[in-house]
Amino acid sequence: MLRSACDLDNVLQAARQVQWEPAPTAQADTDGRRSQGGHNDPTATAALDERRLRLRAAVQAVEGTLLRSxxxxxxxxxELQDALAVWQKP
Known part of the structure; x- marks a missing residue:
C-alpha cells in the first residue's frame, strides 16, 4: 500500500507541475510557412484545451480521493487506538 501511495504521489506531482501549461502540439511545417487565416489566441487555446482540462480534472479527482483517504x-x-487501549486495561 505504501508503494502505491508513493507511486501515486510521484504521478500527482508531475501532473501538478504541468496542469496549467498548454498540452504539447504538433510541430509546425518544416518549410516555415504559417497557416493562413484564423485568429491565434494562445491563452484561450491553452485554457480550453481538452487534454489540459482532462488532466486538471484528474488532478482534482486524485486530490479529493487523497483528502477523503x-x-x-x-x-x-x-478507532484502532481506542480498541487497543480498552484491550490493554486490566
Missing part, C-alpha cells in the same frame, strides 16, 4: 485513515487509526 486521509480522513478515513485518521478515523481508522483512532
Amino acid at each position: 486521509a480522513v478515513a485513515f485518521a478515523s481508522a487509526r483512532e
Whole structure:
C-alpha cells in the first residue's frame, strides 16, 4: 500500500507541475510557412484545451480521493487506538 501511495504521489506531482501549461502540439511545417487565416489566441487555446482540462480534472479527482483517504485513515487509526487501549486495561 505504501508503494502505491508513493507511486501515486510521484504521478500527482508531475501532473501538478504541468496542469496549467498548454498540452504539447504538433510541430509546425518544416518549410516555415504559417497557416493562413484564423485568429491565434494562445491563452484561450491553452485554457480550453481538452487534454489540459482532462488532466486538471484528474488532478482534482486524485486530490479529493487523497483528502477523503486521509480522513478515513485518521478515523481508522483512532478507532484502532481506542480498541487497543480498552484491550490493554486490566
